[in-house]
Every structure is written in C-alpha cells, then in structure tokens.
Amino acid sequence: MAKRVAIIDIGSNSVRMVVYEKTSRYAFHLLHEEKSKVRISQNAYKHNGELQETPMQRTFDALSDFLSIANSFKVRKILCVATSALRDAPNKQEFLQRVKHKLKLNIKVISGEKEAYFGAIACANLLPKQTSALSIDIGGGSTEFAFINEDSVTDTLSLKLGTVRLKELFFDKDDIDGAVAYIDSELDKLPDTSKLTTLIGIGGTFRAISNAILKESLYPLNKLHAFEYNSNTFKDYLKRLLQTKSDEELLALFIKSNRFDVIKPGALILQRLMKKIAISKIITSGVGVREGVYLSDLLRNSRHKFPQNYNTSVRYILDSYVQDKTFSNHLALLSKKIFTLTSEYFNLDTEYKHILTIAAKLYPAGSNVHFYSQNKHSYYIIQSALEYGFSHHNIMLISTLTKYAKNKLPSDTHLQLYAKLLPDNAHITHSLSYILSLSIALLSHRPRNIDFEMEFEKGILKISSKEKLYLSQHAVAKLECRDQHFNVIFSS
Known part of the structure; x- marks a missing residue:
C-alpha cells in the first residue's frame, strides 16, 4: 500500500477528504483533513432524486481543490467513494463522467x-x-x-x-x-x-x-x-x-x-x-x-482486522516519537514485572497491568520534542495521539502516569480535575505512578539488558545485581511513595 493515501467521501450533505500516512506496516496517522458543505443533494429529493446543476458544480469545484491539496502532499493513491445522493440519482452518470473527464478522478458509487x-x-x-x-x-x-x-x-x-x-x-x-x-x-x-x-x-x-x-x-x-x-x-x-x-x-x-x-x-x-x-x-x-475505506485497503490481506494485540496508535507514537526503542521495551518489561510482584500488596486488579505497560512503553515519547520538558510533552502526545482502541478512562490514566513519572506522585488538583476519568480510588493511580517511577529509577544507568534480579516479600522489594547500581540507588531514594511500609533494598 502507498505510504500516503487520500480518501474522498462524497456524501449528500458534505464532501470530505482525509490524507493518511503510514509510519510502519499497520501504523498510520492523519496528515490532513478537509471538508466542504456542498450539499450535492440540495433540492434533489423534490425532483425525484435528480441532482441539480448548482450543487453539482459546487461539488465539482470542491473536488478540484481537494485534488490540488492531495497533490501538495505527494499522495500516491486516491480512493474516492460516493454514497446516497449519487447512488439514488437518475442523472449520476452526467456528474461521474464530468469528474472523470475533467479531473481524471474515478468515483466509486458504493451500495448502502x-x-x-x-x-x-x-x-x-x-x-x-x-x-x-x-x-x-x-x-x-x-x-x-x-x-x-x-x-x-x-x-x-x-x-x-x-x-x-x-x-x-x-x-x-x-x-x-x-x-x-x-x-x-x-x-x-x-x-x-x-x-x-x-x-x-x-x-x-x-x-x-x-x-x-x-x-x-x-x-x-x-x-x-x-x-x-x-x-x-x-x-x-x-x-x-x-x-x-x-x-x-x-x-x-x-x-x-x-x-x-x-x-x-x-x-x-x-x-x-x-x-x-x-x-x-x-x-x-x-x-x-x-x-473504513482506508482500512479495507490497508488490511486487505488480514480480513480487515489488525493482528491480535496490535494497536495502531501505540505503534504510531513509537514510530514517530520514541527514538530509544530498547529503553522503551526495557521500561515496559520491568514495569510489568514489578506489577506482577507487587499487585497483590498494592491491591491492584490485573486489568491495570496492560495500562501500566503502555504508559511505560510510551513514556520516552516526549523527550523527542524537548528533553527538559519530556513529561509534559509525553502527556500531551498521549492525550492527543493515543486515538484508537482505548477508552477515555484508559487514555487519561496512561497520560497521567507519564506526566508524573520519575518526579512525584499525581497531584490532588490533577486527580480532582479528571475525577470522572481516573480510578475512583486515588490509591490505584498513586501505586501505578510509583511503580512506573520506580522502574525508571532502576534503569537510571541505561543497561543494554536488565542486569538485576528482583524478589518481593512482606513489603520489601529486593534488588540483586553484580553491579553497584549507584545511580539507581540514589534515584530510588528520591521517590515519593504513599505506603510507608514499602521499601526497596539493594544487594550485590
């Protein structure tokens, strides 16, 4: 499939165009969107469905400009579909032939x-x-x-x-x-x-x-x-x-x-x-x-479905904003492992493991915008670009975890502002935030591979390594944890 594709949809009320760009095999994002309320069906239903000249000309003019926009983005493929108004119109061939002859655009009139x-x-x-x-x-x-x-x-x-x-x-x-x-x-x-x-x-x-x-x-x-x-x-x-x-x-x-x-x-x-x-x-x-037209083309060899456990928005953010994929993967793996060890202690449902893993994987995204305000940019990127496949509750929790990662626990002001979308019990958000921050702290030395083992018993997380993990020890000591009985100890 072409890297950049334009989809044009000619409806009864409006004509719209979107331009999508692939960032990897199944990941894509929106480059441009255009809409014109041409109302091609205006007065048609009063005349047995016959399209009237003025609305047809408005639609033709809009399509001409749409093609100019698509050309400016160096689009390699244009898919144009038309729905009810053209589907029902006895004189639709007049419009279809005009567009094909003068604009070199093939319109596919699709069934309902x-x-x-x-x-x-x-x-x-x-x-x-x-x-x-x-x-x-x-x-x-x-x-x-x-x-x-x-x-x-x-x-x-x-x-x-x-x-x-x-x-x-x-x-x-x-x-x-x-x-x-x-x-x-x-x-x-x-x-x-x-x-x-x-x-x-x-x-x-x-x-x-x-x-x-x-x-x-x-x-x-x-x-x-x-x-x-x-x-x-x-x-x-x-x-x-x-x-x-x-x-x-x-x-x-x-x-x-x-x-x-x-x-x-x-x-x-x-x-x-x-x-x-x-x-x-x-x-x-x-x-x-x-x-749907875009996905039917993108996923034509997989029965119009993404692969199992694949999310196109997560992949797009990783493709576009996360440069150090190794650190991203290590952080996700470590967060998941700490969650597994401590979830019963913190009284966290297993459903939050996936949320925490996504937050860890996407946390580095903001550093590609500006290192010193990484958390702020990660928060904004995730809120905006984690578009597909997630509920608002999940989007808000994932973005909140990245906003406060490494520095401090989520503020009471933030929790109150987004109370409708965050877990009812603030303890859940605080615990997940601490686990992510702890994972970041433990990877302070950016190892090629995770070079320590972990054990957890009675509120104590024991980190064992052949290395001193000097930076990690200092980073962990600075973390805020609401559970005063939870402790991390290092041994070599």
Whole structure:
C-alpha cells in the first residue's frame, strides 16, 4: 500500500477528504483533513432524486481543490467513494463522467450495505472492543446500520432515512407527524435488536449531538472519539433539542449554526430509534466511512482486522516519537514485572497491568520534542495521539502516569480535575505512578539488558545485581511513595 493515501467521501450533505500516512506496516496517522458543505443533494429529493446543476458544480469545484491539496502532499493513491445522493440519482452518470473527464478522478458509487460495512469496520478496529453493539451512521440521504460484536461485523442495512431527505420531504412542509410515520416504517426493517447493549454513533449529526452533550456536561477531556455516556442522558438531550423553537435555543444547546437546518431531522431519527431499542450505553465514533475505506485497503490481506494485540496508535507514537526503542521495551518489561510482584500488596486488579505497560512503553515519547520538558510533552502526545482502541478512562490514566513519572506522585488538583476519568480510588493511580517511577529509577544507568534480579516479600522489594547500581540507588531514594511500609533494598 502507498505510504500516503487520500480518501474522498462524497456524501449528500458534505464532501470530505482525509490524507493518511503510514509510519510502519499497520501504523498510520492523519496528515490532513478537509471538508466542504456542498450539499450535492440540495433540492434533489423534490425532483425525484435528480441532482441539480448548482450543487453539482459546487461539488465539482470542491473536488478540484481537494485534488490540488492531495497533490501538495505527494499522495500516491486516491480512493474516492460516493454514497446516497449519487447512488439514488437518475442523472449520476452526467456528474461521474464530468469528474472523470475533467479531473481524471474515478468515483466509486458504493451500495448502502457497503457504506454501512465501511463505517462498521472502522468502529470495530478503532474503538474499544464492544459486544452486542449497533452502529448508526446518519447521512443526508440515508442511514446505515451494522451489528458489531468485538471485531466482527454482521447484518449491514441501509435505510432511506437522511437529514436532507427528511428536511425536504417533511420538515420544510412542517409535517412532523408524517416524518415520524415515515421514520418508524423504515426502522421496522431493522432485524432483531433485543440483545443490543450499545449504540455506536457515526457521522456529522451524531458527532454534533455528542459534542454538545460533552460541552454541556463540562467533560474534562476534549476528545470526541470514544466519548461514552448513558442512554438516559442521550434521550433527555434529544427531547430538549426537538423542543427548541429558535436558533438561539439551539445555540444554547451547543449546536453549531452550520447544523441548524438538519439537526432536528437527525435528532428525530435517533429519538424514534431509541423508542425501538433498549440499550444502556452510547459511544461516539470519530471515524466512519473514510477510515473504513482506508482500512479495507490497508488490511486487505488480514480480513480487515489488525493482528491480535496490535494497536495502531501505540505503534504510531513509537514510530514517530520514541527514538530509544530498547529503553522503551526495557521500561515496559520491568514495569510489568514489578506489577506482577507487587499487585497483590498494592491491591491492584490485573486489568491495570496492560495500562501500566503502555504508559511505560510510551513514556520516552516526549523527550523527542524537548528533553527538559519530556513529561509534559509525553502527556500531551498521549492525550492527543493515543486515538484508537482505548477508552477515555484508559487514555487519561496512561497520560497521567507519564506526566508524573520519575518526579512525584499525581497531584490532588490533577486527580480532582479528571475525577470522572481516573480510578475512583486515588490509591490505584498513586501505586501505578510509583511503580512506573520506580522502574525508571532502576534503569537510571541505561543497561543494554536488565542486569538485576528482583524478589518481593512482606513489603520489601529486593534488588540483586553484580553491579553497584549507584545511580539507581540514589534515584530510588528520591521517590515519593504513599505506603510507608514499602521499601526497596539493594544487594550485590
């Protein structure tokens, strides 16, 4: 696969482009993102789906500029897909041929089921694993569904429910009862939903609503991908949104002005869906069709799945920011070993071993930005770039451990600020932080291989080595530990 790939997605409401760059076989990151609200489907549903000239020209112009951007990044491959508006348009060949002839761009019009599949494989690979989940992607002309269980995708479905479609057919005529009846009749086509526990939201409408809920709740982490909340919060917000009578009331609910005309049709689809299914958890996806198209190409030889126990975001940070891979691996190995020896003493659940190992592996990332502020930069890089496959709780804990590693235990101010996302018991965060700092201290002499053995009994960690470990002894002595009975002794 080419190192740099551009994905263009022509939707009914917007046309978007992302540029991805590989850093190793399965690791990648976003180089650029562009969006234009061309609304190619404008007035189409009033004319039997026929695309109108002005929206087609807007879309053509946007695509022309997108290709210029892709060329500036020296992209080697461009994958362009189109969804509902072009799929339904009787005159789509007119637009497709114009673009192919004048821009030399081949557009692949994908089926609704394929669109649902692309969105779902993006969620299955790039969100924390979920069981019994339903993904929903509300577009301008259609809404796609897929059933997700861990990393498997089944029962994809596309319905003729879209924000622009509903706006033009019902909302512009103030026929809300008609919209409800139409939505319900389409939703009746969904297969059995009785075992669902989680709803995963894809697309601009869902993200706009989740972003508003995030802001309204004063959520401490500014990250929408993998933002999770309960269904009661969701239902309450949808009810209040649909009751608004003015743009000012929408603004007060943190809806951006560019969404005013289509947010209510989307919210009504979601409200009617929530009456039909009984789920407890809502998860917001920052990825969708574009990422699915990219992953289907990247993972084409592995059934569209990453290798077992592989995380693309961890690998990207290691590729891009960690120069001394040996130290990173030693630190991860040592932290894991100390955790295994002391977890019962510190009363730590085994689930935290993986979190600690990732924090240890990524801790050196910040030194590639600036040595003297390594912890600050590691903290920021992990919060921002540890994007895929982790919950917000895990991202916050991993970044917190790196922020305070080697120096001191996490402050009470920090723990209070991120109380929603960190373990309820501060002892857990303090203990994990101490284990990471202890591991860093024990590797102060940067050995080629770990040159000491460890034993732990009754609160005493015994370090045995043929070397004096002079620097390590002094570094360990400076560490802060809340457990006054815990001790580290050295012997040679």
